[in-house]
Amino acid sequence: MPRKKSDALEPREPNSITCRYCGQKNSVKPGYQNRDANCGRCKLPLSDEPHKKFHDLHKNEYIHPADAKALAALKAIPGVDSALKKLLEWTGESAIRVMFMASAVKVTPNQCPDLYAKLEIACKTLGVEQPDMFVQQNPIVNAFTGGVEKPIIVLHSALVERLNDEETLAVIAHEVGHIHAEHVLYITAARLIEFALNRSVAALLPGAEIVKLIVSMGVASALLAWARRAELSCDRAALMVTQDAHVIGKTMMKLAGGTFASKIDYDLFLEQGREFKKQYDASRLDRFWADVMNAGLSHPFPIWRVAEILEWVETGQYEELMAKHA
Numbered sequence: 001m002p003r004k005k006s007d008a009l010e011p012r013e014p015n016s017i018t019c020r021y022c023g024q025k026n027s028v029k030p031g032y033q034n035r036d037a038n039c040g041r042c043k044l045p046l047s048d049e050p051h052k053k054f055h056d057l058h059k060n061e062y063i064h065p066a067d068a069k070a071l072a073a074l075k076a077i078p079g080v081d082s083a084l085k086k087l088l089e090w091t092g093e094s095a096i097r098v099m100f101m102a103s104a105v106k107v108t109p110n111q112c113p114d115l116y117a118k119l120e121i122a123c124k125t126l127g128v129e130q131p132d133m134f135v136q137q138n139p140i141v142n143a144f145t146g147g148v149e150k151p152i153i154v155l156h157s158a159l160v161e162r163l164n165d166e167e168t169l170a171v172i173a174h175e176v177g178h179i180h181a182e183h184v185l186y187i188t189a190a191r192l193i194e195f196a197l198n199r200s201v202a203a204l205l206p207g208a209e210i211v212k213l214i215v216s217m218g219v220a221s222a223l224l225a226w227a228r229r230a231e232l233s234c235d236r237a238a239l240m241v242t243q244d245a246h247v248i249g250k251t252m253m254k255l256a257g258g259t260f261a262s263k264i265d266y267d268l269f270l271e272q273g274r275e276f277k278k279q280y281d282a283s284r285l286d287r288f289w290a291d292v293m294n295a296g297l298s299h300p301f302p303i304w305r306v307a308e309i310l311e312w313v314e315t316g317q318y319e320e321l322m323a324k325h326a
């Protein structure tokens, strides 16, 4: 039985389908069904299901409560904003851009055009001005966003190699989420502080004194504690772009299991996430966060992140937000 398909929507061109993500028109074989083929431009699966673009999304509509709470605690420290501003001034935009992109390839409409299309999709969906994006040779599956005046996104090469097109969109959307949620300045400060704390060259860096001051003020630990929780808000932003919770779940599974993920049972992985969350009450979670932070992990465990996303979907909050923006 053929599924309902695009013929009804485009009666004059039964063999073409417009990509729901990027708007590119693709010709398809007669009898085509949803997800049989990928868009020639953004490489995402073709489907005639709708894809929502937000016109007036506000960060407070999706910010995770743990993010909001940790940010309030950080902002309650006297002098925090001026100390961080000083740190970023000392380091400067150019040094930050060098630190973030080092030897990276800039993504353009001609260089890695499908990645460029995915960036455009994420920005258009959330309503964010498009930043520059780079791919950097790095074997660790990761991505990050940084900058002062102008944010940039950096994708590690391993991420592009190991994730499929939908999962790559999820990661890019997560990074665009950092921009939408106005995380970039604080995230950049957090990375600078981590960089300074974790390396013996720290003393040689401009701003070494200000880093010491920030640590002594208690800003560093509050900032790093916030930065981990901020990830949960951006996973929600990623879901608002992919509009499929399982894409987020499978991305997390790859982050947890690496390429071995193809041998992992997805349903059991989700079950593990639910179990994990059940076993930790709020106070134990706080201790856990401290452990995560002390361990120097840049992102909280994927198992936990998937549990948080599942909860957001299963409590109906995600659907409510989507319906509000119909």
Ligand SMILES: [Zn+2]
Pocket: 019, 020, 021, 022, 023, 024, 039, 040, 041, 042, 043, 044
């Ligand atoms: Zn497309």
Ligand SMILES: [Zn+2]
Pocket: 174, 175, 178, 231, 234
């Ligand atoms: Zn992030």
